[in-house]
Amino acid sequence: MNKELAEKLIGKCIELALNECEEGQYPLGAMVVDENGEIITSLCSNLNAGYDVSAHPEMVAIRQACEIKKDRYLKGCYLVTTLEPCPMCTSVAIWAKMKGIIFGASQNDAIEYSNTHPESKLSWRQITVPASYIIEHGTPRLELYDNVREEECKKLLDEEYVKMKKKRKTREI
Numbered sequence: 001m002n003k004e005l006a007e008k009l010i011g012k013c014i015e016l017a018l019n020e021c022e023e024g025q026y027p028l029g030a031m032v033v034d035e036n037g038e039i040i041t042s043l044c045s046n047l048n049a050g051y052d053v054s055a056h057p058e059m060v061a062i063r064q065a066c067e068i069k070k071d072r073y074l075k076g077c078y079l080v081t082t083l084e085p086c087p088m089c090t091s092v093a094i095w096a097k098m099k100g101i102i103f104g105a106s107q108n109d110a111i112e113y114s115n116t117h118p119e120s121k122l123s124w125r126q127i128t129v130p131a132s133y134i135i136e137h138g139t140p141r142l143e144l145y146d147n148v149r150e151e152e153c154k155k156l157l158d159e160e161y162v163k164m165k166k167k168r169k170t171r172e173i
């Protein structure tokens with residue numbers, strides 16, 4: 001995975017978060033791609049539509065990719081996501097024997113946003129174990145591309161920004 005491709009893939013995730021997310025949903029984009037960056041599955045968060053608390057977009061993307069490939073393992077594949085995956089999703093990527101994880105905004109960005117925006121309707125609650133820590137303790141050892149286009153991904157935490165972008169219907173990313 002080279003840096004340019006990682007940045008391009010994060011760009012697609014940002015687009016997903018801005019263009020596909022329904023109002024009231026977390027503006028988060030997630031994809032599973034193969035080692036050439038070909039998209040196997042891509043989606044934005046739909047967590048608030050149901051009762052499955054584990055239906056984080058990364059989890060759903062991994063489940064869908066396994067169904068598509070008819071394989072429990074996603075060897076050679078990467079998980080791409082606009083926000084650092086939580087310990088649950090990072091662990092599932094390891095169980096699926098993925099090749100790596102690419103993420104944009106960090107867990108600390110989400111925590112900082114929550115602390116400075118108590119009025120936010122969306123809770124950016126975190127379990128404060130970074131993806132790197134889980135990866136260090138897992139087998140196989142996944143590649144990690146962290147903080148890719150972090151500043152752009154950080155903006156997605158802000159509901160007002162996302163609303164404004166939706167209104168303008170821009171596709172400039």
Ligand SMILES: [Zn+2]
Pocket residue numbers: 056058059085086087088089090
């Ligand atoms: Zn998660």
